[in-house]
Structures are given as C-alpha cells and as structure tokens.
Amino acid sequence: MSNLISALDKATDNSGIAKIEEIGLQGMITLRGDLSKAAVKKAATSVTGVEMPTLGHANHDGASGLCWMSTDELLVLCPYDQVADTLAKMHTALGKAHALAVDVSDARASLRVSGPNAREVMAKLAPVDLSPEAFKPGMFRRTRMAQVAAAFWMVDDATFQIVCFRSNAQYVFDLLKVAAQNGSEVGFFK
Amino acid sequence: MLILNCPCCGVTAEETEFHAGGEAHLKRFGPDSSNEDFENYMFMRQNPKGVHLERWRHNNGCGKWFHAARCTMTLEVFGTYSAQTYEPPKEICDLISAKRPGWSWGAFS
Incomplete structure (x- = not known):
C-alpha cells in the first residue's frame, strides 16, 4: 500500500x-444537482449529519460538513478514509435523481x-x-x-x-x- | 474597475472575480444561413460609447453566466440580470433610462 x-x-x-x-488529507465530494430536490438534500445531509447550508454558507462538524458552492453544487466534506463509503451511501440515497457525486479529495x-x-x-x-x-x-x-x-x-x-x-x-x-x-x-x- | 453583482449567487465583487463574455443578446446564424447573416453574427460587434449590454461569467465564484448593463465611458454598472433571457428585463431598462434618458442599444431602448 x-x-x-x-x-x-x-x-x-x-x-x-x-x-x-x-x-x-481531507475527504471532499462534489455533489451537483438540483439542490431543492429531496433526494439530493437527503444524500448530502444524511452522510454528513449537518443541515443543508443556505446560500453562501458552510455547515460543518469536525471533518464532516457541507459547503454551498453554487446554485447547483455542494462540496461535501468527510474524513479522508471514509470517502468511498460516503460516496456509496450518497449514490444509494440519490437513487435515480439527476445528480452527480464525485470524489475530488485528491x-x-x-x-x-x-x-x-x-x-x-x-x-x-x-x-x-x-x-x-x-x-x-x-x-x-x-x-x-x-x-x-x-x-x-x-x-x-x-x-x-x-x-x-x-x-x-x-x-x-x-x-x-x-x-x-x-x-x-x-x-x-x- | 467594475463592481458587479452576480444574480445567481448574490455576491458583489470587482471584475477580477468575473470574466467578460462579449456582447449580449446575439442571435445565432448557423449552417444554411446566408453569408451576410453569418458574417454579422460571427464578426460584427457593437462598440458603443455609453450604454452597453454584455455577457459575464462569475468564473472565480459560482461559475454561472449572467448579463450586465453598464456604461463603457464611466464604467457605471446599471444592473445585472439572468442569462436566461433574449432581452433586458423592464426593470433594467428603467434603471438605464433613469440615468441615460433616450438610450438605445441594438434593438432595445
């Protein structure tokens, strides 16, 4: 390794x-999609345990958090060693919603x-x-x-x-x- | 220096956080159009002294495109508005009219 x-x-x-x-090292996942959609909100909040940030704000708790990047983009923060798990959970939560979640930590x-x-x-x-x-x-x-x-x-x-x-x-x-x-x-x- | 307000994320910043995208409200002429229309679309741009409508992108911020109405002589910005429109909205026209009565730009006035 x-x-x-x-x-x-x-x-x-x-x-x-x-x-x-x-x-x-800080885990970072880019989430793009319609931030008003329930599935997108749930994918972001369920894995980080913080509330959806409002325009121009960031909510975080230690190494986990959500940052408002633009009208259709969130930066999801998580511990570096949990990125793969987090991403998998997010993909499950997103289901068929039109959205994109990608690991950008590195x-x-x-x-x-x-x-x-x-x-x-x-x-x-x-x-x-x-x-x-x-x-x-x-x-x-x-x-x-x-x-x-x-x-x-x-x-x-x-x-x-x-x-x-x-x-x-x-x-x-x-x-x-x-x-x-x-x-x-x-x-x-x- | 221009101070622009991005209508997408609400941030007000100076022009180095943005990128100019050229003249606004162009009508595209593609394949099958006449040579004259295509030439006009491709090369001919307005270069006014005074009121100008432009496209801008918030490239160091939210990354979205929008429109701005400004004066090329005084660098005053009259207002910014959504990119998803074929013409400046009435409130922007009113703002320009208040400061530059009798203005015209392309087909708008």
Missing part, C-alpha cells in the same frame, strides 16, 4: 502574524490560517469584503486568491479554512506566508 500524503504533507508556518497550516488541498490577524492576511489576497460585519463565521466564499481559484470559510472568528487545487497548494501556502510576514499588519479591521 502506498503511503498517502497531502500536497504539502502538513507543512506549517508560524513565523509571521498568523499561523498557516496545510491540514493534511484534486484539492486544504489550508488553515489562524490567529488574531487571520482576517487581515486573507483580506490582502482575496477581492472579498472581509470586515467583521460583512464576513462572519459560517460564511463560505468561492473566489480567487491572487492568481488562483480558491474557496474559504470561517470556522470561528480567528480561523479561516481554505480549499484550493492541489497543484496550487505550494503557491497558496507561499502567498499566505508573504501576506503574513512579520510587521505587515495593516490594522484595518481593528
């Missing part, structure tokens, strides 16, 4: 104004930015209003970070979790490291 490792093998950087970590990387300056570090990189009034814990946003596509949500008031393509993991990690350089606090959200 080959030794499975994530894109950056849990690299961390704590030298700057926020802690940056690659959080290792196409992606997950990173976490935490600390009191996390908001500032993220705000330097994404064209998103990240003021505490506009972007709150539980909110999810698909956007870009500098030159690559990324999605992130706030786990709590000082933690962002980021999903990007695996091939961009090093780029995003380096990007965050530069944005979190010592002495680079802007103080905009204080």
Whole structure:
C-alpha cells in the first residue's frame, strides 16, 4: 500500500502574524444537482449529519460538513478514509435523481490560517469584503486568491479554512506566508 | 474597475472575480444561413460609447453566466440580470433610462 500524503504533507508556518497550516488529507465530494430536490438534500445531509447550508454558507462538524458552492453544487466534506463509503451511501440515497457525486479529495488541498490577524492576511489576497460585519463565521466564499481559484470559510472568528487545487497548494501556502510576514499588519479591521 | 453583482449567487465583487463574455443578446446564424447573416453574427460587434449590454461569467465564484448593463465611458454598472433571457428585463431598462434618458442599444431602448 502506498503511503498517502497531502500536497504539502502538513507543512506549517508560524513565523509571521498568523499561523498557516496545510491540514493534511481531507475527504471532499462534489455533489451537483438540483439542490431543492429531496433526494439530493437527503444524500448530502444524511452522510454528513449537518443541515443543508443556505446560500453562501458552510455547515460543518469536525471533518464532516457541507459547503454551498453554487446554485447547483455542494462540496461535501468527510474524513479522508471514509470517502468511498460516503460516496456509496450518497449514490444509494440519490437513487435515480439527476445528480452527480464525485470524489475530488485528491484534486484539492486544504489550508488553515489562524490567529488574531487571520482576517487581515486573507483580506490582502482575496477581492472579498472581509470586515467583521460583512464576513462572519459560517460564511463560505468561492473566489480567487491572487492568481488562483480558491474557496474559504470561517470556522470561528480567528480561523479561516481554505480549499484550493492541489497543484496550487505550494503557491497558496507561499502567498499566505508573504501576506503574513512579520510587521505587515495593516490594522484595518481593528 | 467594475463592481458587479452576480444574480445567481448574490455576491458583489470587482471584475477580477468575473470574466467578460462579449456582447449580449446575439442571435445565432448557423449552417444554411446566408453569408451576410453569418458574417454579422460571427464578426460584427457593437462598440458603443455609453450604454452597453454584455455577457459575464462569475468564473472565480459560482461559475454561472449572467448579463450586465453598464456604461463603457464611466464604467457605471446599471444592473445585472439572468442569462436566461433574449432581452433586458423592464426593470433594467428603467434603471438605464433613469440615468441615460433616450438610450438605445441594438434593438432595445
């Protein structure tokens, strides 16, 4: 059996104004279909144990969760070693509903930015209003970070979790490291 | 810089999160059409100074296409609307009329 490792093998950087970590392997399943259909909703909620997220939100509980990606797409999070089981359960729940569920875990990387300056570090990189009034814990946003596509949500008031393509993991990690350089606090959200 | 609101996911962002998709409301002329119609469809585009209707895609977000009405001179965005329409809805026309009385664009005014 080959030794499975994530894109950056849990690299961390704590030298700057926020802690940056690659959080290792995270199971991710893309679910596309009409999100108002009962079978699609059930396939998503039954395997994760969380409620359907509303527009622009993410609901999660540890490594399991649901993120609202677009009007017809959900990102289903689950523990990495349970992806095959989860996918099988989802296919059973979907039945004949017109929908698609695919394992994309190995196409992606997950990173976490935490600390009191996390908001500032993220705000330097994404064209998103990240003021505490506009972007709150539980909110999810698909956007870009500098030159690559990324999605992130706030786990709590000082933690962002980021999903990007695996091939961009090093780029995003380096990007965050530069944005979190010592002495680079802007103080905009204080 | 344009600030656009995606009517599909409700996100308001600046233009680098989107991708321009060219002129809106083109009527396609395919096989069996006359050379003139095909040429018009394929190559001839409006290049107005002022009100313009365009297609945009929220490519770094929800990935959906939509339409936007904007001014090419001031970069003001009058509004955005669904991609599933052959003509700008009345409320968008009203918004443009309020700011650019007497505007016209293609067959619309």
